[in-house]
Amino acid sequence: DSGVTQTPKHLITATGQRVTLRCSPRSGDLSVYWYQQSLDQGLQFLIQYYNGEERAKGNILERFSAQQFPDLHSELNLSSLELGDSALYFCASSVGAGGVADTQYFGPGTRLTVL
Amino acid sequence: GNSVTQMEGPVTLSEEAFLTINCTYTATGYPSLFWYVQYPGEGLQLLLKATKADDKGSNKGFEATYRKETTSFHLEKGSVQVSDSAVYFCALSSSGSSNTGKLIFGQGTTLQVKP
Numbered sequence: 001d002s003g004v005t006q007t008p009k010h011l012i013t014a015t016g017q018r019v020t021l022r023c024s025p026r027s028g029d030l031s032v033y034w035y036q037q038s039l040d041q042g043l044q045f046l047i048q049y050y051n052g053e054e055r056a057k058g059n060i061l062e063r064f065s066a067q068q069f070p071d072l073h074s075e076l077n078l079s080s081l082e083l084g085d086s087a088l089y090f091c092a093s094s095v096g097a098g099g100v101a102d103t104q105y106f107g108p109g110t111r112l113t114v115l
Numbered sequence: 116g117n118s119v120t121q122m123e124g125p126v127t128l129s130e131e132a133f134l135t136i137n138c139t140y141t142a143t144g145y146p147s148l149f150w151y152v153q154y155p156g157e158g159l160q161l162l163l164k165a166t167k168a169d170d171k172g173s174n175k176g177f178e179a180t181y182r183k184e185t186t187s188f189h190l191e192k193g194s195v196q197v198s199d200s201a202v203y204f205c206a207l208s209s210s211g212s213s214n215t216g217k218l219i220f221g222q223g224t225t226l227q228v229k230p
Contacts, residue, residue, distance in 0.1 A: 002158065002160070004158075031216065033216070033217065033218075035218075042220060042221075042222045042223065043204065043220040043223070044220075045217045045218060045219065048215055048216070048217055055215050056215035056217050058217060090158060090159065092159075092218075094216055096216070097215065097216065098208065098215040098216025098217070099216065101166070102208075102216045103161060103164065104161075104216060104218060105161070106151075106158040106159040106160070107158055108157060108158040109158050
């Protein structure tokens with residue numbers, strides 16, 4: 001158990017809908033990262049928040065957004081869902097903003113299925 | 116840009132065989148290098164890491180050495196067990212100027228160990 005929790009574990013929805021994925025980082029960690037794992041794209045970095053502020057952005061679609069709240073949990077919002085958004089979404093957390101000693105710990109993931 | 120290339124899988128071995136999974140990278144600066152493992156139905160777990168050239172990361176019998184001259188970080192284990200069956204991901208985190216810990220992953224290599 002990494003100490004990172006994600007809810008829900010599974011999510012099934014229809015095209016065009018909007019969903020929210022939630023992540024609680026390990027106690028004491030200030031950074032939250034979101035990654036998408038799909039069969040065709042592999043594991044891709046989406047976005048990082050550090051202590052409530054956006055720190056880095058990767059290949060995140062404009063239909064997707066995220067935020068980190070004062071209690072440091074984070075939510076990833078996916079809207080106007082398409083079939084191709086079906087994937088496993090991982091959250092990871094780390095103590096710092098990044099750097100040689102900063103290790104990321106991953107949650108169990110949320111499996112999103114868009115029908 | 117930064118990238119990681121892993122050997123194609125699946126890799127199928129008999130129990131107690133020697134394992135090598137090749138990983139090479141392209142990066143500016145001095146990245147940190149990681150191996151993560153994903154067991155069926157689970158999230159990613161950090162297996163080992165190395166933060167500078169010639170460092171050797173090791174854990175649970177697995178080893179990998181950061182070779183800057185060949186830009187490689189190959190994963191090895193002297194004697195695999197059935198319980199090592201999983202998907203292995205090589206990843207890098209580039210120090211850069213943006214000071215973000217975002218990870219760039221290889222495509223993953225599936226290991227199957229048969230009794």
